[in-house]
Amino acid sequence: MAESGRGWSLPALAVLCCAAAFLIGGSAVFLGALFLQSAPPNALSQRYRAQLGGIVYPEFEQNWKLFAPNPLQQNITVDARVQTISDTGRIRTRDWVGLTAQDIAAIRHNPAPSHADQNLLRRAWDLYDSTHSAGDGTAVGERGKAAEEYLKRVALQRFGRTAGGERILQIQFRVGTATIAPPAWSGEEVPTGTSYRELAWWPVDEDDYRGLL
Template sequence: MQSPDDAVPGQPADRSRPGSETGATVGVSAADPATGRGTESDPDPVIARIPEQSGERSPVDVPIDTAVPADERRSTAVRSISALFAVLAILVTLVHVFFVFLHVAPNNTLTQDYRKPTGTWIYPYFEQNWALFAPNPMSENFRVQAQSRVRNADGTIVESDWSDLTGDDLKHIRGNPYPSKADQNMIRRAWSSYADAHDAKDESAIGARGPLTQNYLRRIVVHRFQDAGANRSVESVRVRVATTPIGRPDAKTKPETSYRMLGWWETKPDDFR
């Protein structure tokens, strides 16, 4: 039998010695008693065997891999981004609920302090109306109609026929799953504001908002005629409102329509802006 010391260089040593198949051997140099260091001249180093336990690998054979798998890094990034979006969504929701609360809350010091930012956040897409909780059904329908005087190229003035502005808005609303807020509310609210700020008998202004509501209604009418192709040739406009009471379903007679006619309003340069 060949001993490890007699092995030929370049050839593996004979592993048939007893105990060699059950454990690993580690060569340890004999230590000098005086210095505690190994001596290089010792021809026969001490052989210490480290027993191996069943089913376990030697610590020296365990690979050390500190790299994080790509799937795990991607999963961590997705979770971080999802958490960020969740936090942002919660913050936006809280801000929205806060402003809606201020908008529908009774008038107080807090609503007065935040009136401007509340209006900026709410209008025109998040408007709330208490009529949803305390309905006040309409008892009549009204249609805003307008007429214009247009100056031709030769200097003559032509008076147009009556245009049904409310009817034009209804055409844009019906059959449209996402109707415009302007089509639904602009002309209706403009007239309601004017009617609340003016006497129905002589059209005199009631309070300081009277001239403002008149200018607002006139500009809307001028813009409607501009959209119809009149451009800046509109000299003046006139408004009338046709009001029809809502009758009972079993009524035998049709309710009569009444008209409220306003005077001619001359256009101003700011009306065409």
């Protein structure tokens, strides 16, 4: 007589069922939050706005809607530079580094560019820009501080803890905006050239590197 197959004990089945229910429930809540965040304003999204924001922002912010958005009409570039301090206490301001240019170089001629190269920096800046005043850079709303930390950490992950062998003290961002030229047949006239906006210097400490590689 062949031996009967090995079965699961009742405690093991209970644990598996609970784990499956937890994973399915968690996935449903997460997908539901993303859907409500992207859907047109409704009673649920208005009532649970704070809870939805806590789930979605900043890591899972969506840049799409259930209806077609307006196409981009400007090219945005983000640069950053740092101030460092030597062992003798000398403070030095480093040259600007084109963060957007790095992403473009990684994407160009790459048949399968990474999602991070395409969207991480761009979305970090979009989040900052949407939560801060264009005039003096004052944070608007509860997400302003989180947006600053997110943008700073995206840049510091590329710089590391040192530049030129010296410890990084501060970081500054510069954003360039250039209007995309219309087709020649349109007859529309747009400003030419790139305008730049510099943010204030932000101090850098060890907490800014928490969890970064």
